[in-house]
Amino acid sequence: MTTVTVDTSRLGPPLVALVGNPNCGKTALFNLLTGSRQKVANYAGVTVERKEGRLQLPSGRRVALLDLPGTYSLAPHSPDEQVTCDVLAGRFDGERRPDLVLAVVDATRLARQLRLVLGLMRMGLPVVVALNMTDLARARGQVVDADALSAALGVPVVSTVAVRADGARALLERLDLPPPAPAGLSTGGGDQVVDDHRRVRDILRQLGLDSLQAHAFSDRADRVLLHPLAGPLLLLALLFVVFQAVFAWAEAPMGWIESATAATGETLGALLPPGLLRSLLVDGLVAGLGGVLVFLPQIVILFFFILVLEESGYLPRAAFLLDRLMGGVGLSGRSFIPLLSSFACAIPGIMATRTIQNPRDRWVTIMIAPLMTCSARLPVYALLIGAFVPARTVAGGLALQGLVLFALYAAGIVSAIAVAWLVKRFGTRDRRQTLMMELPDYHWPSLRNVAIGLWQRVLIFLRRVGGVILALTVLLWFLASFPAPPASATGPAIEYSFAGMLGHLLLPLFEPLGFNWQIAVALVPGMAAREVVVSALGTVYALSATADDTAQALAPLIAAQWSLPTALSLLAWFVFAPQCLSTLATVRRETGGWRAPLLMAGYLFGLAWLAAFITYRIAQACCA
Amino acid sequence: MTSSDPGALHAQTLSEAPCGRRLFIHALNAASGEGQEWVARLRELGFIEGEPVQVLRRGQPGGEPLAVRVGVSTFALRRAEAACIQVMPADAS
Known part of the structure; x- marks a missing residue:
């Protein structure tokens, strides 16, 4: 398999780039605008996902929409922010400079997000602001006048509600109009962050948008979910359910896939004369395909839970609770769920490391994921333990066979901790780890976003991984x-x-x-x-x-x-x-x-x- | 900050602030060499001089990480990160 290199530098429909803070509803808006007409790939050389979609405007004109990685500022601190900045500046290899920037702004977090808009205006590209989550802001007593904000900022502002089917109608109409002139904004003499902060504060004060209170429900929920005692217990219960589901719920569909594979092999075997072709089709191709598909139930179930937890805003809280535990070996709380999933199978576990933003943490997590004893090792353990370890009890009623099995699992965990610690101790390239993680407001996960996210994981697995696995099996x-x-x-x-x-x-x-x-x-x-x-x-x-x-x-x-x-x-x-x-x-x-x-x-x-x-x-x- | 700065009398770092107290950001200081980048990042996230800030809760065990409210947003910070933020009581300004 070759690296998926993205080259859109050739001419095509106008390119609109979506830019915004993490958690501003940018991906939800992208999903609403493009539906399932999305292509997910990797930017060449970096582990950053590139999402592009096609979109037809009311006039029939076509537009290519690029969902750039979320960023807090235009001074990049991570590889994905670097991609966003380079693409916007037109210096990313193989990606043409966008014709228009669609700045997605969370209406409940205006102060911070409008600073990013000012930064975008300074880049010399036409900017349109999509004022997202206006429904949530209104529910909390803040009605944002898009026209007044537009006049104050000097760029078009359109209200959107990304979680409603018709929430982007006004935006589509605006995109159909000729793009605004590139927003010229001079660089201030002093500290840019402070200058922009003052400017945004003045605008918000003038428009009466500076009185919004913090999300009361999230605070109440956090009082329980982040409680020193109740929080970890609830997390443990949740992890138990997820783990149980990945293991137990997947068992039946995995069994169906296995029997379907066997049945297909038998049918083919009966149809074909004995010989090379039969052997290749039955033992190579069908068995190989079955071997790939059999992982699918676990991947679907695990990613369903991860997407729901991520969408609802709980995943960063889980990382908060586990940060101390994982921090001891130089990882962050975000590594926990991928590692836990690896007990079922390292493949969904490694795919789940996408939720880890820090590239070094992600790399170490991927490296130690295989040390978690996956379920495929159980048949081998069962065979050897059954054959060699006597079925008797030791030390007051403990089954010796079970004890050996436990020791094997423990050996994997202990060595994973040791490897992570060694990387932390001797990995000289990295600096001290940062957390600085936003705990977003809780909200109901949208079924549509979960479904699209799930579908994309399945496609990635089947297309890119499936091809390699199949080739190697043959x-x-x-x-x-x-x-x-x-x-x-x-x-x-x-x-x-x-x-x-x-x-x-x-x-x-x-x-x-x-x-x-x-x-x-x-x-x-x-x-x-x-x-x-x-x-x-x-x-x-x-x-x-x-x-x-x-x-x-x-x-x-x-x-x-x-x-x-x-x-x-x-x-x-x-x-x-x-x-x-x-x-x-x-x-x-x-x-x-x-x-x-x-x-x-x-x-x-x-x-x-x-x-x-x-x-x-x-x-x-x-x-x- | 020099000792002649009147605000420094009341200033403490956010990492030492008690939970629930309403505070204002007085200054951002890099505790070490790599802190320079932390300070830049913290300010981009909204930890800017004069902003109201409050420690909502601390993780257990060890009082780390901290859940910090700044404006209407909440961030999880490690203690070393919060130590870059100098704060003053809301009434002292």
Whole structure:
């Protein structure tokens, strides 16, 4: 997959850029104006999302609308603010300078937001102000006269309500008129922020718009939701529901997708003559597609909750409550939900890091997400624990098998903390972390915005990640199927394939860990998805059965053939095991380059090898 | 701020301010080298000299982060960030 490079420098319809503070309803307005006619991509070289939509004006003219990342000022402090400033200044590579700036202003936060408008007017572009959330301002007793504000500012001002279906009618009509002349505004002699602040304050005082009180409902809600005791408890309950939903609700649809995949494979298998084409379609393509689609239920459920929490204004509060906890290892509270989601699967977890604004925090969170034990590792754990750990109780009624499972999860968490701490301690490039996070007013999430956001995540996953995962699955199928075993072969077919050769080739690397060649061979297809290791082991030990039976038949077999140190070593390996290719593909997509996925695969491989080696040696010493 | 500044007598930093007290921003000071950028950022967010400000609550454990009201907006600040903001009681101005 190549980087999605955006090049709109060629001529097209007039480009209108939406600019505004975070939480000003800019994206809601963008959704209202463009509906589902949006293209989401990444700006080349940065992990900043680029959203463009098409829009038809009442006159029939077409306009391209660009949703620029939210910014508090035109002096950038983060990569996404940098993109906004560079695009507006016309110095962003591959993006033409907008023909018109649509400044979205939250009518309940006029003082701060109008300062940004003054800054935009100074950039020499035509500016139209969309005065958003006028309904909320009115409900709190402040009626904003758009014409008076327009006269005071010297640019057109149009009232909008982004959460109402007809809330942008006046705006569309204004966009149909010829654009205003570029707003010329001279730079003041003194401190620009203070000058603009005075100017805005005078305008607001003159128009009687300086008496708005803080949102009373949000204050009342925060008294409970940010309460030192009730706040964390409610958050815990909420996280429990989210986690439970991602795990439990997704189970049924994941089962349907798996059976549908199996049924499709069987149908195709029955239709086609045995041979290469059948094997490619059934074992490669259908199994690969099924393997991609199976993640979808978890992604949809997790992002439904994240979008609702984000839209309602609760997500920053959760980050507030967890900031101390995560701050101890140099992360911010925003890293918590992505990490928690990674227990289900690292893929939705890594996609959820988009809610982390600080690029360094996001990077570290992505790097440690795979250390959270994902659900795909459970079948492997279950097989090994069932085969090697005796089912007895220790220390007053604790099941030993359960204890081992807990230790494996704990090992992942502890090492994630250790890695994050090491990055904080020795990562010299970064300066001290800032929080400075707005706690916006609470409001009801709009179904439309949640639906559009969900749809975009699904598309991103299927299109960009799906392609890579599918290609890699077919590649692994090829490795495991070619060359075909000779006619005189006695062992299982996989032993004669490239995967088998690779396993044998890798054996010297894995022998110090106590792995035999069967394990080494099974680890190769295991890169597609962790649970595949179980069926791959079944294949290597020449068992032909469905996945569930494989584990049952396999357990006594490996219990007889492997030593306990080997089994423990393999368990330790899987705590850190280099990520499945789907995860690496997601990291590649989310970070926009190969550096992060390669680094991740490398460091996890090193950790896994070291942990397995130490476990094996210690276990050997104890068993001897 | 020098000691000859009359306001400095009453000034304290926002990080030490008790919850709920109505205060005014007296000045913004960079506590350290990187504080320069923090101060610039804080002012863009609306922490400007003369603005009313109030600590709404502190996170637990350790009294961090702080939920701070400035104007009609609320921001979460870490203690070191709030320490850049010098405040005065509303009645002292």
